[in-house]
Amino acid sequence: MDKILIIDDDEELCELVSEYLSAEGFEIESANDGASGLKKALTGDYDMAILDVMLPKMNGFDVLRNLREKSKLPVIMLTARGDDMDRIVGLEIGADDYLAKPFNPRELAARLRAILRRASASDDPEVNEKLDVDGIQISASSRVATSEGVDLNLTSVEFELLSALLRQAGSIVKKEDLSENVLERKLSPYDRSLDMHISNLRKKLGLRADGTERIKTIRSVGYIYTVV
């Protein structure tokens, strides 16, 4: 059973979420402040963490930043609704996904499953894909992407996005497909999370030596990893 850590100062919410997610087949533990949450997260007992941004003692961003120094534990951020900066910052620091609060618990469960499935894909011995395109190496088994030998520190979503693009390098990958295969949800109008993940991925990849962008946007269709 997947063990999930929820870090949120709203105890009642934690209880309710535990009850709901238990019924959905997860095992839940909670922490009510940033410091104890970080401590628990670092024990390695968990498969995933749900992290609220607004926390006493240490806010969610700091928890995530500290966590990312030592651990690749998948994290889903709970951001304040209507606060775009929060989710942009969250994704930049290395959250795997975000959900605006108040959230729909069904969606939370769906996202948890999607992220967990990706994370466990690396344990699958059958997937031992290795890609080496344009100076970027991807190893599906270790889930590490490197550029010229340097670890890019990608989150699991970014890793999947990059793999999907590199697998079809030189040809357009549709937004719908990326959304369904990587985010595991249907592309809905006005949803910008795919664009946001791609934009973070671009920043981590950097420009080519000649100053060109590696990933190009084909407006209203999708993205393409350009080949030189």
Added chain:
Amino acid sequence: MKLFVKIFLWFLAAISLMVGVTVFLNWTVQTEPVVSRWRVSIRNQTNLYTDTAAQIYQTQGESGLTTFLERLRAAETIREVDLIGVNGRSWLAEGVEPGSYAELVGRALAADAVEIENHVDTALSARQFELSPGDRYVLIVRWERLRMAPFFGESPYRFIRYGILLLTALGLCWALARYLSSPIGKIRDATHELADGNLNTRVAERVGRRRDELADLARDFDVMAERIENLVRSQQRLTRDVSHELRSPLGRMNVALEIAKQKSTPESAPMLARIEKESIQLNDMISRILILSKLESGSDDVEHERIDLTALVNDVAEDANFEAQAKDKSVVITRADTCNVMGSDNLLRSAFENVLRNAVRYTGEETSVEVELETKNDKATIRVTDHGGGVPDHELANLFRPFYRVAEARERTTGGIGLGLAIAQRAIRAHKGAITARNTGDGLSIEMTLNCENGLSAPSRQD
């Protein structure tokens, strides 16, 4: 007319009047005695000339008299000398007809004193006398009129003096008008800024260190602005805090609802679905209030990245079209010029999205919403036109007020909570743009104007 111009002209008029009066008084006071002295001297000289003429005639005869008259004519202040005899003998100056001075001669003969007659710039003096006993003559002398020196003298520098006087007067008037009108202008600007929603506008410092009613007015303005700011801020804070606090129980309710659904029976399922629908609406409303209050509180810290407005408009229009198709409506782009703007992608996207979704919501079935992006003179105008009947003209300005609903036509049944356009307006304003609404006849047209940033030098944000 502008206050500055008015004060300027009034003071200029006052100064001109004062200069005029001074010049006039000066002139009359100086002129009077000089003129009367001049008349006395003409009289004396005329007397002297007649006596001398008589003497010369007696000692030297007619030729001597002629020479004497010639000498008189050569004098600088004398223009003309005539000697007219009662018997018809005359010594006339060139060009003078014998009968020319008949009237003056008559008066001179009747009087036993010098007669003086003023002309435009000469004066005539006449005196009767006898060349020899019983032989009466009248001597007429035409004198140069006395010319008063002009106020500024006749030196070639007089124009410079005129100029200096004029410039000093103008400068003085300008300074005075400026002194009086500039604080008023500043206070007026501040009032405009405050009205535009810039609540932290203060003016006392701009007016400077004065101690008069205008400075008092500026200080009073600041006190007023302070109070308004506090009122508005506390109201905004209240809205934001309430919405913020509402989110926690709402979040818990969402989870509890899902748990209830897990355990629901077929009878309770429809009601739970209903509760979920309402909770989603509540959720939506709260997030919009929060976006709005965020925009209203600190909209100065807008991000500054280069945004391809054309792509943004295309993206959102495409999403909106997708959504509209489900309701037998559509969104068409009729024009899309290229334009880049500096600002926040999220804010502009949400502004345009709110306007567009609003239009899609109200446009009639089987009609389309037209989107137009026009770039002209570094200004980009996005026009969104629907075919939904429009709104009454007097409601147009109210459309951008939060929670405002146009009474008859646009009811809650159409969805939405009356915050979309308010959010759009705040977002556009945060980009120093403008948003306006007008009726087109069969629908509403919302126009957003932004400053284009098409220069190639500005670097895009790439962190």
